[in-house]
Amino acid sequence: MLIISFEMLVSGLLFESAYTAGIPLWLHTTAGLAAVGTGLIGLIRTITRLPWHRASHAARTLPAVKILSALAVLAFSASLLWERFRPLPVVPGASREAVAFFDNALRYMERFYLRKADVDWANFRRQAYRRIEGAQTPRETFGAVRATIASLGKDAHNELVDANWRAELSSNAPPSIKHPKFRLPVITARLTKDGIAYVSVPWFASDVGWGSLYRLRDPEGRAHARRLREKLLALDEMNPQGWIIDLRMNQGGSMWPTLDGLASLIGEGRVAALDMPQFDRRIDTWIVSGNSYSGTPWFAGLGSRRLTLKNGAAPLAILAGPATASAGEGVLVAFKGRPHTRQFGRPTFGVPTSPDGYALGHGVTLFITIARQMDRRGRSYDGPIPPDEEIKESGRDDTSPIIAAATRWIKIETLADSRVKKK
Numbered sequence: 001m002l003i004i005s006f007e008m009l010v011s012g013l014l015f016e017s018a019y020t021a022g023i024p025l026w027l028h029t030t031a032g033l034a035a036v037g038t039g040l041i042g043l044i045r046t047i048t049r050l051p052w053h054r055a056s057h058a059a060r061t062l063p064a065v066k067i068l069s070a071l072a073v074l075a076f077s078a079s080l081l082w083e084r085f086r087p088l089p090v091v092p093g094a095s096r097e098a099v100a101f102f103d104n105a106l107r108y109m110e111r112f113y114l115r116k117a118d119v120d121w122a123n124f125r126r127q128a129y130r131r132i133e134g135a136q137t138p139r140e141t142f143g144a145v146r147a148t149i150a151s152l153g154k155d156a157h158n159e160l161v162d163a164n165w166r167a168e169l170s171s172n173a174p175p176s177i178k179h180p181k182f183r184l185p186v187i188t189a190r191l192t193k194d195g196i197a198y199v200s201v202p203w204f205a206s207d208v209g210w211g212s213l214y215r216l217r218d219p220e221g222r223a224h225a226r227r228l229r230e231k232l233l234a235l236d237e238m239n240p241q242g243w244i245i246d247l248r249m250n251q252g253g254s255m256w257p258t259l260d261g262l263a264s265l266i267g268e269g270r271v272a273a274l275d276m277p278q279f280d281r282r283i284d285t286w287i288v289s290g291n292s293y294s295g296t297p298w299f300a301g302l303g304s305r306r307l308t309l310k311n312g313a314a315p316l317a318i319l320a321g322p323a324t325a326s327a328g329e330g331v332l333v334a335f336k337g338r339p340h341t342r343q344f345g346r347p348t349f350g351v352p353t354s355p356d357g358y359a360l361g362h363g364v365t366l367f368i369t370i371a372r373q374m375d376r377r378g379r380s381y382d383g384p385i386p387p388d389e390e391i392k393e394s395g396r397d398d399t400s401p402i403i404a405a406a407t408r409w410i411k412i413e414t415l416a417d418s419r420v421k422k423k
Contacts, residue, residue: 089125093134101138102129105145105160105366108358113152114369114382116278127151138362145366156326157355157369188246189231192398194407197240197311199231200396201247201262203328206254221257228261229307242315242410244403245335248345248394250328258331259285259292264309265316265335272334274354274371275380282374285334315340315413317406320387321394325349329373329385336375340413343387344406345394350384 088099106128110121128151131144142160149158188200204224235243243265250258259266272285274294286293290307318335320328320343329352335341352373357365372382389409393401 089129091129091132091135094132095136098132098135098138098141099129101360101362102132102135102141102144105360106148108360108366109148109152109368112278112356112358112368112370113158114276114278114353114372115153119152124151138360142364145364149366149368155353155369156349156351157353157367159367160360160364161367162364187227187231188396189235191235191238191240192244192403192407194398194411195238195241196244196407196410197232197235197238197242198244198403199228199235199246200249201228201245201258201331202249203251203253204257205252206257218254218257221254224257225260228258229264232262232264232309233307236309236311240311240314241414242317243311244317244319244406244410246319246396247324247328247332248319248321250324250331251349252326252328252351255327255330255334256292256294258327259287259334260290262331262334263287263290263292264307264312267313267338269376271337271376272330273374275374276371277380278370283371313339315342315410317341317410318343319345319402319406320348320385321346322349324385326351326353329381330354332385333373333375333381336379337377342389342406342409343385344389344391344402344409345387346390346392347384347386352381352383352385 086100088096088103091099106125110116110119113119128144128148131147132141135141135144145160149160152158186202188198190198192198204221206218206221245262245265266287268287268289270284271287274283274285276282283295286295286297288297291297316335316338318332318341320332324332325348329348329350332343332348333352335343353369354371354373355367356370357367359365372380374380389405391402391405395402397403398407
């Protein structure tokens, strides 16, 4: 198994070099599968060549197996004892159970919070424990956990939610995505009178977590991406001069189906990243063969480009504003650095970040911001994203100031590009 893991790691490390060098993805994937397949065959042959009675005897007699088994039992027992008897702060009137629950929440915040370097944790803990004086049960500390989260600062992604948070995500969603099948938004697409392709992309709510896992677990997410591609393809057949992508009502949810749907406009390669400075780490967002990937797309060559647009490289205007938030801002960041692209409107809501959830038990989950968005140029965002051209007036018809400004810019870009091609 170590050999197989090593082969997977090497395959991932070599992906960027192979991609940059122009090596066909199918060739990289074939080589990776061949390497991993060889390791699997070797493992299977080793297992099948060893008779089961000999394997059982070896497991009982080999010192290494006995030692490893004993260590596993010891580690499990130690973890149980530590959880039961670990030292905890003395909080007046509070039970050990309540203090332990609250302490778990504090430890998670201190370990994972994006801006943890800005917090005086010793003082933060002292102030926090005062909030649970007299608490006898974990449930009695819920209010204190929420107050402690609030003391970290204004961050919409820091919250304590109960076990019904997935249902609440659906029930509290805007009317456009309240649906018996859960979360199918209304996508508006049309060709303006000036020959510009306009697409309004509202938010898409999903309880499926990080990255491209949604393709395996979220049929509505796949349907959303497919519907976006169909809208783009229909508009592309009309040979638009450029594109207007309207994210002004994209209030969050999951960005991955939207990235897949818009992939042919965003472009191929590393387009963004989730930046985690507290761990000195980042997770790249790739678009390969028209699909988005969180992290290295080891076997992207197994897929094929689902949509190729004739006018996919045309000038593109992004519309954003105060309602553009969270995943909506993540989609916006993925367009940053794309050639012939300009942002219009007003500054965004200001949470281009990503949370992670920790099940504390007793029916609640703690969400803490752990990453901020980074564009393909290496610039990180953790506040409102300002437009390239600020326009306060809104509207969606062709004569609205923001659509008119985007149209003027697209025409200028198209004219300049045509002059360059003639030279």
